[in-house]
Amino acid sequence: MRTLYLSLDPYMRGRMSAAKSYAKPAVVGQPMVGGTVGEIVKSRNPKFSTGDIVLGFGGWQEYALSNGAGLRKLDPDAAPVSTALGVLGMPGMTAYVGLLEIGQPKPGETVVVAAASGAVGSVVGQIATIKGARAVGIAGGAEKCRFVADELGFDAGVDHRADDFAQRLEAACPNGIDVYFENVGGAVQHTVWPLLNDFARVPVCGVIAQYSATSAMPGPDIVSVLRKRLLLRGFIVSDFAAKQSDFLRDAGEWVRSGRLKYREDVVDGLERAPASFLGLLKGKNFGKMLVRVAR
């Protein structure tokens, strides 16, 4: 397979550590792991032919070898093939299962998500809207906030870098928060927490603000979990693998009808992957981070 697109995702930070986790760390001396969209150059597997475009796990390299296990053929006429790494791929499915299976937003409820212009967050807010909830996105900087409100149709975008972030968030959530889709942890989590309503649900998807921390950061106030009868549930997208066909059906239809929009941040050249990955951990990406390895 010749790699066309390499996906850069926050989970890669965890693979660069030997700490015990749900997945094994990347092996030193082997190519760094990563989701890819590639083109079959040569095949001895009858299921794949030269020229097929496939979603796979080729890693940070220009060519990858596969026995065909875990590869999925893509139809370039159905959607741009890069979307298989974003809105119609793992990040989109993470948003779909985390919000609908754990968050379970009801019409009129308020859903808050951070990293709202990114791969997962942008889909969370738009699905919340499709389900009749109010979507409030937290993002870094005025431009990202404008994008989630004006382009993606969130009810509000709130800048976590603003000095008066807490006041702005409270103003954007006059009825409190019923679902907090946890993407970042850290300071944002601390600001969100007091606004949670009784029986709020918190799908714990990621805590990107804490992935490179060298000491434990204070967690959420556990007394409020009891008093407000909160539901917190961590999940990994693969826990809900059985929902993949539902996701592809619904998200495919929403993308085709224009109800689910997406933005990609594409850099050219594999050599730019390390710097782009570091940028992702600092909010420098604007949309799903992809490396175009070949055209």
Ligand SMILES: NC(=O)c1ccc[n+]([C@@H]2O[C@H](COP(=O)([O-])OP(=O)(O)OC[C@H]3O[C@@H](n4cnc5c(N)ncnc54)[C@H](OP(=O)(O)O)[C@@H]3O)[C@@H](O)[C@H]2O)c1
């Ligand atoms: N559980 C799962 O199975 C699963 C699967 C996929 C992803 N995830 C998690 O979902 C989250 C979002 O992933 P993604 O792929 O959609 O990435 P992304 O949102 O496209 O990019 C990461 C974004 O995180 C924000 N960020 C980075 N450092 C931050 C900090 N210190 N404080 C606040 N925000 C910060 C930045 O947005 P701003 O500039 O707007 O702050 C940055 O653009 C991550 O935590 C990831 O680990 C979990």
